Amino acid sequence: MSETMQKDEVSLNVEKVVGDILTSIDREREREIIARRYGLYDRKETLEQIGELLGITRERVRQLEKAVMTKLKAMAAKDLPHIAEAEQVLSNLVKSMGGVARVADITDKIVKNANKIDKSRVSFIAQLSPNITHIEENDHFHNTIALKGNYSEKTLRDNVGNVIDAIKKIDKPVKIEEVAGAMGHPDSAVVAALASASKDLATLNGRWGLMKWPTVNPKNIRDKIYVILHENGKQMHFGEIAESIRESDFKRKDVTTQAIHNELIKDKRFVLVGRGIYALKEWGFKQGTVADVISEVLKDAGEPLHRDEIVKRVLKKRFVKETTILLNLQGKPQFKRTAKATYTLAA
Numbered sequence: 001m002s003e004t005m006q007k008d009e010v011s012l013n014v015e016k017v018v019g020d021i022l023t024s025i026d027r028e029r030e031r032e033i034i035a036r037r038y039g040l041y042d043r044k045e046t047l048e049q050i051g052e053l054l055g056i057t058r059e060r061v062r063q064l065e066k067a068v069m070t071k072l073k074a075m076a077a078k079d080l081p082h083i084a085e086a087e088q089v090l091s092n093l094v095k096s097m098g099g100v101a102r103v104a105d106i107t108d109k110i111v112k113n114a115n116k117i118d119k120s121r122v123s124f125i126a127q128l129s130p131n132i133t134h135i136e137e138n139d140h141f142h143n144t145i146a147l148k149g150n151y152s153e154k155t156l157r158d159n160v161g162n163v164i165d166a167i168k169k170i171d172k173p174v175k176i177e178e179v180a181g182a183m184g185h186p187d188s189a190v191v192a193a194l195a196s197a198s199k200d201l202a203t204l205n206g207r208w209g210l211m212k213w214p215t216v217n218p219k220n221i222r223d224k225i226y227v228i229l230h231e232n233g234k235q236m237h238f239g240e241i242a243e244s245i246r247e248s249d250f251k252r253k254d255v256t257t258q259a260i261h262n263e264l265i266k267d268k269r270f271v272l273v274g275r276g277i278y279a280l281k282e283w284g285f286k287q288g289t290v291a292d293v294i295s296e297v298l299k300d301a302g303e304p305l306h307r308d309e310i311v312k313r314v315l316k317k318r319f320v321k322e323t324t325i326l327l328n329l330q331g332k333p334q335f336k337r338t339a340k341a342t343y344t345l346a347a
Contacts, residue, residue, distance in 0.1 A: 098187075297317075
């Protein structure tokens with residue numbers, strides 16, 4: 001980021017910008033409506049709440065809000081206080097962040113320890129900036145801004161939709177470079193910026209996927225266990241899983257080892273493959289005792305096997321001591337010795 005840009009960021013006082021813009025509104029009632037509707041000094045309020053406070057109808061509040069915002073946007077092109085300077089700061093930041101950015105991320109770069117009111121103020125300024133495209137937060141989009149020269153609101157939505165479609169087609173969490181490649185897009189940073197605008201997408205450990213996929217958006221302890229095992233790529237002791245969760249980037253990671261063990265037992269996605277050791281069922285492991293695994297090995301073989309071969313094959317499916325396998329082989333009635341150190345299934 002350039003020295004000039006850093007200076008611009010520091011010099012932008014969003015509270016003063018918003019205050020002076022509100023001062024340009026002639027009537028106190030209209031200033032009150034805008035301040036409350038956009039959450040400029042407190043939480044955002046509904047049309048009904050403001051109407052009840054001011055003694056007017058919900059529809060009248062909506063009409064006044066629309067009229068004032070239309071007037072402010074017209075003034076922004078000429079003499080609205082500070083808007084040109086503020087727009088330049090926002091534009092520089094958006095450019096440095098891939099051409100599209102969440103208002104929350106922009107605000108964090110402008111205001112130290114930014115809160116919801118700071119974010120509401122930056123959003124308000126963006127909506128009045130003539131050269132900035134703004135998408136309000138809804139079920140599918142974060143509160144997002146982009147440069148109007150690059151995106152209209154429609155093209156911004158369409159481009160984000162293209163990113164979602166590419167990820168759906170890949171059908172698994174992947175790095176943003178692979179998403180860009182699937183789209184034929186030359187700049188993965190731009191694709192990442194577009195992806196960050198969508199509430200239908202999530203990212204974890206450098207990979208992007210659909211919000212409904214637990215591998216990028218774990219919602220509970222079991223999902224987090226799944227992510228840890230999946231990322232590790234091999235079996236883990238439940239104590240190791242608990243420690244990995246506590247050291248992770250998950251939003252909520254304060255878990256006990258016992259809680260992890262309890263969830264591992266309950267979820268069929270996880271298979272006990274050794275003493276306290278678990279693996280993913282999708283890796284080909286099956287539920288069952290060591291004796292069950294021996295039975296499966298002998299059944300698949302279709303012929304008697306030497307005990308060393310049995311041990312070798314069982315150890316691919318269970319992480320137990322060799323003596324445990326031999327004790328089961330020799331002590332369970334379902335196994336019959338047919339020759340020296342050679343066993344088959346009993347009739």
